Amino acid sequence: MFLKRIELQGDRTLPFHTYPFSIPAIKNIGQLDLTNKVTFFVGENGTGKSTLLEAIADKAGFNTAGGGRNNYYDVPASESALGDYIRLSWMPKATNGFFLRAESFYNFATHIDSVGAQGAYGGRSLHHQSHGESFFSLFLNRFKGNAIYLLDEPEAALSPQRQLSLLRILHDLEVAGDSQFIIATHSPILLGYPNAVILSFDDEKIQEIDYEMTEHYQITSYFLQHRKKFLQEIFRDS
Known part of the structure; x- marks a missing residue:
């Protein structure tokens, strides 16, 4: 474990009427303790998962367009809107790591x-690999021990089989004892990682929930068990 706590800076006047504090979960962060080497952020689009993950990357010194401390390049609108307003508590502070931002991986x-x-x-341009291959080349070649990894929707380019392979990478690095992962995801496969902490952003505050209580699990499970009925309900009025 490296990152232990995230909190809004109480010594600043926060502009609660403007973005990102117009997002309820962000406005209500208060103090957020991280207690596990693998933490997932879940919630609907627009609930603040990526906003908080990007702010952590900013405070860690990673490129907020995606990358680590030594990746210098600019992408429009990649600056963190929240980074100046949070404080991170480290023990010890991580100097190695990576921020995967799926939308700007190109x-x-x-x-x-x-x-x-x-x-x-891997010796090949990431542009000369499929989207999924390039993501996996990153995981295999860049992810080492003694680091913190911030992943924003890593499943975006991964098949279900590749998502399972990513789980094995997480497991190997966690078992080694010196890596921490914070992952924003919609994937019920990734969320199934054993003993991970899942933090939901959905109900105007960030709170821990069980895997089976996530909407991702419930909808996927219901669909797989009742596919015909589910689709009939969706298409009823069309």
């Missing part, structure tokens, strides 16, 4: 090509 791949660092990712 720009990260272009940056890697521009600095000639393809060798660090």
Whole structure:
């Protein structure tokens, strides 16, 4: 464990009428304790998961467009709106790690090509691999021990089988004892990682919930067990 606590800075006047404090879960962060090496952020789109993850990356010194401390490139609108208003408590502070931002991964791949660092990712340009292959090249080649990894929707490019393979990578690094993961996801496969803490952003405050209580699990489970009935309900008025 590296990152132990996230809290809004109480010594500042927060602009609660403006973004990102217009998001209820962000406005109500208060103090958020992290107690597990693997933590998931879940919730509907717009509930603040990515906003908080990006702010953590900003305070950790990672490129908020995606990357680590030594990846210097710019992507429009990648600046953190929340980073200046939170305080992180480390024990000890992580200096190694990576922020995966799925929506700007193309720009990260272009940056890697521009600095000639393809060798660090399996010897092939990330642009010369499929989207899923390039994500997995990152996981296999960049993810090492003694680091914190912040992943924003890593399932975006991964097949179900690749998601299971990512779970194995998380497991191997966690068992080694010196890596921490904070992951914003909609994937019921990833959320099934054993003994992880799942933090929901849905009910105007961030709170821990069980895997079976996540909407991701419940909807997926119901659909798989009652597919025909589920689809009939959806298409009833069409």
